[in-house]
Amino acid sequence: MGENISLVLTLSAIIAFSPFVAKVLKIPTTPVEIILGSVLAFGGLLHEHELFELVAEFGFLYLMFIAGTEINLKKIIKIDKSILNRAFIYLSLLYFLSFIASIYLQLSNVFIVILPLISVGLIATLKKEYGKNTSWLPLAMVVGSIGEIVSIAVLTVASEAFQTGISLMLLKTIGTLVLFISLILILFYALRMLFWWYPELGPILMPHLDNKEQDFRLSMAILFSFIALMLYLDLELAFGAFIAGMFIPTFFEHKYQLPGKLESYGFGFVVPIFFVHVGTSFNLSALYVDGLIVTALLVSALMIGIRAVAAMVFNQSGSPKDSLLLALSHSMPLTLLIAIATLAYHQHSIDKFHYYAFILASLFEVIFVMLAIKLIVHPPYFIAKLYKREA
Numbered sequence: 001m002g003e004n005i006s007l008v009l010t011l012s013a014i015i016a017f018s019p020f021v022a023k024v025l026k027i028p029t030t031p032v033e034i035i036l037g038s039v040l041a042f043g044g045l046l047h048e049h050e051l052f053e054l055v056a057e058f059g060f061l062y063l064m065f066i067a068g069t070e071i072n073l074k075k076i077i078k079i080d081k082s083i084l085n086r087a088f089i090y091l092s093l094l095y096f097l098s099f100i101a102s103i104y105l106q107l108s109n110v111f112i113v114i115l116p117l118i119s120v121g122l123i124a125t126l127k128k129e130y131g132k133n134t135s136w137l138p139l140a141m142v143v144g145s146i147g148e149i150v151s152i153a154v155l156t157v158a159s160e161a162f163q164t165g166i167s168l169m170l171l172k173t174i175g176t177l178v179l180f181i182s183l184i185l186i187l188f189y190a191l192r193m194l195f196w197w198y199p200e201l202g203p204i205l206m207p208h209l210d211n212k213e214q215d216f217r218l219s220m221a222i223l224f225s226f227i228a229l230m231l232y233l234d235l236e237l238a239f240g241a242f243i244a245g246m247f248i249p250t251f252f253e254h255k256y257q258l259p260g261k262l263e264s265y266g267f268g269f270v271v272p273i274f275f276v277h278v279g280t281s282f283n284l285s286a287l288y289v290d291g292l293i294v295t296a297l298l299v300s301a302l303m304i305g306i307r308a309v310a311a312m313v314f315n316q317s318g319s320p321k322d323s324l325l326l327a328l329s330h331s332m333p334l335t336l337l338i339a340i341a342t343l344a345y346h347q348h349s350i351d352k353f354h355y356y357a358f359i360l361a362s363l364f365e366v367i368f369v370m371l372a373i374k375l376i377v378h379p380p381y382f383i384a385k386l387y388k389r390e391a
Helices: 004-024 029-042 051-066 073-077 081-104 108-114 123-130 137-164 168-197 200-204 214-233 236-251 258-280 282-290 292-317 320-329 335-345 352-377 381-390
Strands: none
Touching: 004 029, 004 320, 029 081, 029 258, 029 282, 029 352, 051 214, 051 236, 051 258, 073 137, 081 108, 081 123, 081 292, 108 292, 108 320, 108 335, 123 352, 137 168, 137 236, 137 320, 137 335, 168 200, 168 236, 214 236, 214 258, 236 258, 236 282, 282 292, 282 352, 292 320, 292 352, 320 352, 335 352
16 A cells, blocks of 8 residues: 555656756656656656556557647648658658668667657657747658658557567558558548538537537547557557547647647646656666667667668758758657567567667657757857858
């Protein structure tokens, strides 16, 4: 009983005070939550509990749901074809360079899946800090959105591959995934026509004046419906949660404040518990394991490096500086990196050493990238003066 009380009080303290710690350290709240989870678990204040694990798992699914709300399918369809072509070349280069690096450095096949991962979750935090009027952030969000859809699909296939290897079950999963995506596209076009013919349907389902939280209730209904569908199809739940999130801004554009409302609930409660739970799975004593920090730095360098090279395809549509900033903004796939590392570890595709290395790499990437972007966008006085002198 005493341990459970300690667990609840510790979680409460982390949720309440991690933003203050993040503000002092000038880094995002997410890595702070992971670090605090690891430190306090090492100190005996956090431990495994069935309810803790359940809420953490829902926190991860809710995080994928929030990531989906960043993507409006109508806007994705209207993207300029030249940008779309470059986006697919960029993503193809990421997987090609990942394959070459893994073969050359004799790394596990898991690295081919992990190195190209993209998530827009932390790009949203960059939008809050640097604004939407920057020349590189809108492009980074659009390309990142496409990249995240690809990454989530890869996550779904990888989840089955970790369990069964190359087998008929894997082919069945790929076939089911293709069928699911096809059905989603059909549903999208059907709903698009329905909302076009009956534009009043959106405000009826989610009224402008809503004192019964109907918008939030319907959002949760969509989320759980997709989770149920993924359970039935035996596909990765995170993919269903992500697709569910995309339906919110696509068909309920009049509720432009809803994604922020959903985000406030998630990042104020269930999502931090997921990151704290991730932190508890990292044993601090592993930092003394020979080669762990070097391996984590290698993973971080590879993930940032292949993006910097691949992002050169955008040099024609912007400056090299903007291309570098785009590459850096895509170098923080914190949630997806941890998700695939967790899946791979639980299915014995990687050992505990590499599991710890991936978690550590995710922290290194966030800290380094946030600092690097800040230095590039707002260089110190003496560097800015040097640039002017060279110009």
